[in-house]
Structure formats: C-alpha cells, structure tokens
Amino acid sequence: MEPLIDMLAVSGPAQMMRTGRWVYAAVSGGHVLGIALLVGAIASLDLRLIGLWPTVPVPDLAQVLVPVAATGLILAMMTGLLLFLAGPADYLQMRVFLLKLTLIACGAGHAVWFHSTNSFTRPNIGLWRVGLLSLLMWLAVLICGRMLAFID
Numbered sequence: 001m002e003p004l005i006d007m008l009a010v011s012g013p014a015q016m017m018r019t020g021r022w023v024y025a026a027v028s029g030g031h032v033l034g035i036a037l038l039v040g041a042i043a044s045l046d047l048r049l050i051g052l053w054p055t056v057p058v059p060d061l062a063q064v065l066v067p068v069a070a071t072g073l074i075l076a077m078m079t080g081l082l083l084f085l086a087g088p089a090d091y092l093q094m095r096v097f098l099l100k101l102t103l104i105a106c107g108a109g110h111a112v113w114f115h116s117t118n119s120f121t122r123p124n125i126g127l128w129r130v131g132l133l134s135l136l137m138w139l140a141v142l143i144c145g146r147m148l149a150f151i152d
Helices: 002-009 012-019 021-050 058-085 088-093 095-116 127-150
Strands: none
Touching: 002 088, 012 021, 012 058, 021 058, 021 127, 058 088, 058 095, 088 095, 095 127
16 A cells, blocks of 8 residues: 555655645635535535425425535545645545545445435435435534644
8 A cells, every 4th residue: 555655645746736836726726616516515405305495396406406416526526636645645644534535435325325216205214314314424524624634
C-alpha cells in the first residue's frame, strides 16, 4: 500500500494540488458545490420521507432530486479525490477520514438499495426510518469532513 501512496503523492495532479494556490481553491470550491448539491437534494428527499410535505408525491420529488444528488456526489467524489492527492499519507492516517469514506459508501449504498427496489412506492416499509437513517448518515459525513480541518 505504501508504494501506491508514494506514487500518488508524487503524481502530477498531486503536485498541482500542493503548489497551485488557485487550483486548490477552485477544487475546494467545487467540492463544496458538490456537497451542497448532494446534501441539499438528499436532505429534502429525506425530510419528505420522514413526513414533511405530505401532499408532495415522493416519486415526483425523487425524480427531480435524485439526479441533482447524483451529480453532487460525482462532483464531490472527483474533487475529493484531487483534495486527497494533496496529502494521501496524511489523510489515510486520520480515523475520521476513514470513517467519512465508510459513511459515504454506506450512504450511497443505502440510496442505491432504496431507489433500485422502488421502495418509495411501498409505504409499509417505514419510509420515515429510511429517510431518518439516510439523513443521519449524510449529516455524519458532513461532520467528519469538517472535522478533517481540525485534526492533525
């Protein structure tokens, strides 16, 4: 694993992220935009699943918000990878970073399961539980991501 980390650390994109002040700022801004799209869309859908806005049909809301969330996830992952390259060895030593990655995988897996089974059309599965779990996972991702700035 260490040779791979060393190879990533000396790659062109990694050097660009470490030395390009404006590049790092632009990528970081893109990461924030991706997170905003992802969490904003997911939180809105989750709040509907929990019980807010009961007159709005869940499938209609999902049809609008899921593509926004997917776009945000893709943007956040692409920019997150570039941010990771600025210090891969450092990030991999942080437990909160590994927790963040685990939570992202769980949140994405939860969303794929939920939408691939058309679970929003079956109210007997307890949609409020699905929404609450999703909301908690993505809020935990946000907290872990923010904590990275405060952990050595």
